[in-house]
Amino acid sequence: MGQEAISLFQLNQKIKGVLDDALLHSLWVKAEIGELRVNRNGHCYLDLVEKDDFTDQLIARSRAMIWAQNYRMLKAYFESTTGQSLNTGLKVLIKVTVQFQEVFGLSLIITDIDPSYTMGDLARKRREVLMRLEEEGVLEMNKELELPSVIQKIAIISSPTAAGYGDFVNQLENNPYGVKFYHQIFSAIMQGEKAEQSIAGAFEKVFEYVDFFDAVVLIRGGGATIDLLCFDSYWVAYHISQFPLPVITGIGHERDESVADMVANEALKTPTAVAAFLIERAGQFLDFIDEKALLMTEMARDFILQEKRRTEQIAASYVPGVKMDLQRRSNRLERLIGKFPVSASLRIGEENGRLNRVKESVMHAGGQIIKGQKIALQHFRQNLLYLPGHKLANEHQKMRFLENTVRLNDPVNLLNKGYSLTYHNGKLVKRVAEVKQGDVINTRFCDGELSGKVEAVNVKNKK
Amino acid sequence: MAQKKQTYNQAIAEIEEILDKMENEELDVDELSDKVKRVSELVRFCRTKLKNTEEEVEKVLKEMEE
Amino acid sequence: MAQKKQTYNQAIAEIEEILDKMENEELDVDELSDKVKRVSELVRFCRTKLKNTEEEVEKVLKEMEE
Amino acid sequence: MAQKKQTYNQAIAEIEEILDKMENEELDVDELSDKVKRVSELVRFCRTKLKNTEEEVEKVLKEMEE
Amino acid sequence: MAQKKQTYNQAIAEIEEILDKMENEELDVDELSDKVKRVSELVRFCRTKLKNTEEEVEKVLKEMEE
């Protein structure tokens, strides 16, 4: 086939020409660092990737590099700002110029980096982890465990070769209180991609001896690197929070707390601080015990002293008390006895008075009766003096009246006044008709009698 | 009639009887002066009795006052 | 009537009866002096009785004071 | 009345009854001297009783003081 | 009353009751002399009891001080 062809170089030259014409420089690009290595000359070569947010599948990939001179500057700037080393897995916002070289192909030259983007991304990730832990209800679980008064048996999760671990153990063993600490290292990789899994594995080992240990200490073995991403990871945090023993962290970080610190029972800055904390706690306990022992000693002595005083006080007070009681009773009795003759003689005196009053009453009432009777008798006497005389006077008057009446009726008195009485045959003549002519009649006068014959009889007409 | 036994009251009764008759003119003039005499006698008797009684009473009262 | 058994009260009652009759002129002249005598006697009896009683009371009171 | 069984209170009650009657003049002169005698007797009884009681009190007090 | 079972307090109470009655004239003179005797008895009982108790107490106290 005699088809016309161009050489690869020609092709690459053409691509280079197209790309140069496209002016793809000083573009801000978001990407994830897939791989990062620095060569002998200090140039940094990266593999930038982009993954689908949901499927996590690779959707773009490109090589990139930072010139050594630029890299030193950018790295320092990035690390001092974010507190993170520029490393695999970080999402970065970088200023790139697209470069195409005939030999090396396409490459992105990184000229600048914006650390705030990475920080935002890291913070978001941390938030996501925390939210997930919270949703699962394990966020506070380790914090809720009670830290024993003395943490004597310690499981250490650390890198055994790290200087931090050695210092930590040294510090514990030479504590000023002479407390005996028991510790066992459960080694783990404390940085890099494998750290997460390694730490989780160490926790699982400790879990086998969970009844033995008092607490777990998670310390980072030191070193210059500040790659702490693993301590923000979900699995590490998940293991810490769910662990049945209290976890104390001493990871050593300068910036924000890591998620591991947040879920740990106690978070301290450094392994040294953790050792000091443990020693201090044991020391406090010793002090506490000694203090209590002293307090008890004082209280026991005080108590006994107090009771002794009380008993002696009772012993001292009840004797006078009894005597006072007896005295009181005696006084009361004597008072009663003293009142007795007074009461008795008062009573007798009252009765005497009463009897004396009887005499007066007798005198008064008896005299009254006799006086009354005397008056009655006097009255009788007066009536007696008056009444018979009165009666007699009445009778005298009656006599005089009777006498008068008789005197008035005496015929002698009539004769004396000139009246006369005529008799016929010795019989008083009261009617003219009683006599006839020729009858002899006698008429009596006061000083004698006349005798004669009736010459005529004149009867008066009827009245 | 035994005068001793005659009481003042009987005497007064007799006097009053006689006076009654006199007033009712039941008495004859013939009886009249007899009766007048009787009354006179009775009155005297009464007076004497009264006097005696009076004296006796006086005496008793005198004694009482002593 | 046995005077010994006569009480002061009876005596007073009799006196009052007689005096009542006197006042109401229920007494005859014939009875008068007798009754006056009786009253006099009764009064004397009462007086004596009173006097005795008075003396007795005095005596008793004297005794009481001793 | 058996004097032995008579109590002071009974005696006082009797005295008061008699005095009441006296004051209300419910007593006859006939009873008066008897009752006065009775009162005198009762008073004497009461006094004796009081005196005895007084002596007893004195005696008891003497004994108490020993 | 069986004196053995009588307590001091009862005795004092009885004395006070009797004195109260005396003062409030609730006691008959008839009871008075009996009660006076009773008080005398009670007082003697109380005194003896007090004296004995005092001695016993002294004895106990002596023993304790040894």
Add this chain to the structure above:
Amino acid sequence: MAQKKQTYNQAIAEIEEILDKMENEELDVDELSDKVKRVSELVRFCRTKLKNTEEEVEKVLKEMEE
């Protein structure tokens, strides 16, 4: 009462009860000497108990301080 089982507190309580009664005159004189004896006994018991306790406690404290 079995003294063995008696506690110090019971003893103190009993003493105080007795002293209270004494002060409030609720105790009869009859009980008094018995109660005084009882208090004496209890005080002696308390003293002994306190002494023993003190010795025991001091011993323990000495040991602890070593």
Add this chain to the structure above:
Amino acid sequence: MAQKKQTYNQAIAEIEEILDKMENEELDVDELSDKVKRVSELVRFCRTKLKNTEEEVEKVLKEMEE
């Protein structure tokens, strides 16, 4: 109480309970020496446990390393 199983916290709790009672004077003199002994024991237990090497624990740690 099995000493092996006793924790510092339990020891502390017990000590504090006893001291609380002491402070509130809920302790009898009778109990005092027992309680003092107990606290002394607990204090000694805590001190020993804190400061001395426990072979058993060491052994377990050894086994862990293998």
